[in-house]
Amino acid sequence: xxxxxxxxxxxxxxxxxxxxxxxxxxxxxxxxxxxxxxxxxxxxxxxxxxxxxxxxxxxxxxxxxxxxxxxxxxxxxxxxxxxxxxxxxxxxxxxxxxxxxxxxxxxxxxxxxxxxxxxxxxxxxxxxxxxxxxxxxxxxxxxxxxxxxxxxxxxxxxxxxxxxxxxxxxxxxxxxxxxxxxxxxxxxxxxxxxxxxxxxxxxxxxxxxxxxxxxxxxxxxxxxxxxxxxxxxxxxxxxxxxxxxxxxxxxxxxxxxxxxxxxxxxxxxxxxxxxxxxxxxxxxxxxxxxxxxxxxxxxxxxxxxxxxxxx
Ligand code: ASP
Numbered sequence: 159x160x161x162x163x164x165x166x167x168x169x170x171x172x173x174x175x176x177x178x179x180x181x182x183x184x185x186x187x188x189x190x191x192x193x194x195x196x197x198x199x200x201x202x203x204x205x206x207x208x209x210x211x212x213x214x215x216x217x218x219x220x221x222x223x224x225x226x227x228x229x230x231x232x233x234x235x236x237x238x239x240x241x242x243x244x245x246x247x248x249x250x251x252x253x254x255x256x257x258x259x260x261x262x263x264x265x266x267x268x269x270x271x272x273x274x275x276x277x278x279x280x281x282x283x284x285x286x287x288x289x290x291x292x293x294x295x296x297x298x299x300x301x302x303x304x305x306x307x308x309x310x311x312x313x314x315x316x317x318x319x320x321x322x323x324x325x326x327x328x329x330x331x332x333x334x335x336x337x338x339x340x341x342x343x344x345x346x347x348x349x350x351x352x353x354x355x356x357x358x359x360x361x362x363x364x365x366x367x368x369x370x371x372x373x374x375x376x377x378x379x380x381x382x383x384x385x386x387x388x389x390x391x392x393x394x395x396x397x398x399x400x401x402x403x404x405x406x407x408x409x410x411x412x413x414x415x416x417x418x419x420x421x422x423x424x425x426x427x428x429x430x431x432x433x434x435x436x437x438x439x440x441x442x443x444x445x446x447x448x449x450x451x452x453x454x455x456x457x458x459x460x461x462x463x464x465x466x467x468x469x
Contacts, residue, residue, distance in 0.1 A: 161195035162331040162443030163188060165208055167218045167455035168324005169376045169435030172469055177453075179217040180324075181467040184457035187211040188465045191330060196463070201332035202263065205238065205340045209259040212326035213342055216298045218455075220326045221257055223298035224344020226305040227351050232296040234344050235358040236262040237273075241337035241366035241441075248273040248358040251351075254280050254290040259342050261288055262358075273358065308348050324455060325357055327364065327374025327436075331443040339364050339372035339388070346379065355379025361389035371395040371415065371441050377426070377434015377451060384430050391422035395440050408450045415439065415446025423448045 165187045167180050191208035195201065209220075216223025224232045236258035237248035247266025250273065255261050264286040265274055274282050280290055325343035341364040343357040356379040357363035363379070365388035366372035373388040395418045408427070410420040419436050426432050427450050435449025437456050445458040457467035 159331070159333050159335045160443055161333050162439050162445065162459065163191045163195055163204060163208065163328065164437045164439055164445040164447070164458040165191070165212065165326070165328040165456065166374060166376055166435070166437045166447070167212060167326050169449040169451040169454035170324050171451065172324070172453040172455060176217060177469045180455035180469050183212060183215040183217050184455055184467045185465055186215070187328065188457050188459060188467070191328065192459055195330060195332055198333050201330040201336045201338045202240070204332065205328050205330040205338045206259055206263055208328045208330070209326060209340050209342050210257050213257050213259060216300065218326050219324050219344045220342040222296050223301060224296060225347035226297065226301055227345070227349050227353070229351050230305055231293055231351070232344055233351065234258040234296070234342065235354055236340070236342035237358040237360070237364045238262045238266055238338060238340040239360065239364055239366040239372070240266065241339070241368035241372055244367060246272050246360050248360065249279040250275040250354045250358045252279055253293045255283050255288060256291045256296065259340060262340070264288065272360065275354070304347065325376040327376060329366070329372040329374055329437060329439040331439055335368065337366050337368045337372050337439065337441065339366035339374050341374045356382035356387070359383060361386045363388060365389045365392050367392055368441060371439055373436050373438040375434060375436040376454065378432045381426060381430040381432020382434055385425050387422050387426055387434070387436060390425060391418055391436055391438055394418035394421050395438070408448055410448035411446055413444050413446050415444045416448060417446070419446040419448035423450050426450070
């Protein structure tokens with residue numbers, strides 16, 4: 159089987175001055191994941207490596223540099239799903255885990271439950287050998303400033319101009335046919351403490367089924383959850399012929415996989431008036447993407463092994 163990898167760095171109104179940083183972040187994530195996949199490594203190792211790069215990059219809203227919640231704290235959510243077993247590992251409202259995807263993987267591999275949150279999740283992280291950080295180590299100066307402006311004025315997107323960021327995600331297929339999808343986020347700026355969005359919820363922000371494909375979503379979580387967008391997109395991959403609509407205002411690729419992605423975003427817009435986007439791989443590893451936000455940062459490995467990144 160030919161390995162495949164696609165990543166995203168969020169779908170929002172990414173300002174011109176952040177475009178290069180978003181593309182370069184996606185490029186580095188592809189490099190980290192592809193160095194594993196191209197040598198016959200596992201999709202799980204590759205997806206973890208790619209997401210860690212994106213989480214560590216403060217241009218994205220995941221791990222270090224995430225948006226702050228109403229109280230000024232970072233609270234992260236993450237999930238990884240195995241397309242062969244339909245098992246997933248998810249964690250939410252983490253304040254002391256530098257790389258939430260590493261904990262999601264530990265939950266997938268070593269926990270009888272699918273999802274852990276807050277203190278219980280952090281206790282499990284520690285038991286699994288993941289060092290906890292101080293909550294303030296996840297806060298970037300840019301996000302602290304944006305939060306202060308939101309607090310003293312009112313929460314407004316323009317306070318984030320210049321560093322508006324996005325959730326991160328990836329889908330990977332390895333040479334033995336294993337397919338994984340993953341999503342990691344700091345959620346929405348000024349969210350209420352304890353708010354959990356679509357990203358760590360199975361089928362909403364992330365889904366993988368080796369019989370059809372895998373997807374990772376980004377955008378307004380409260381809307382994405384209502385149409386269970388990742389599972390919807392993966393189910394559309396089973397019947398690509400049904401994706402015949404020509405919805406307006408959706409940017410997408412031309413592959414059959416992109417038509418399924420487009421149809422899922424169309425459903426999001428039609429039924430919830432929400433905005434967002436997603437990346438996916440079909441079960442053969444063909445990449446697809448679609449979004450109805452002004453921009454989305456994404457990247458994939460083309461058939462000739464070159465990295466395609468775009469915003
Ligand atoms: N979907 C994420 C959430 O609602 C936000 C994003 O994708 O940027 O938590």
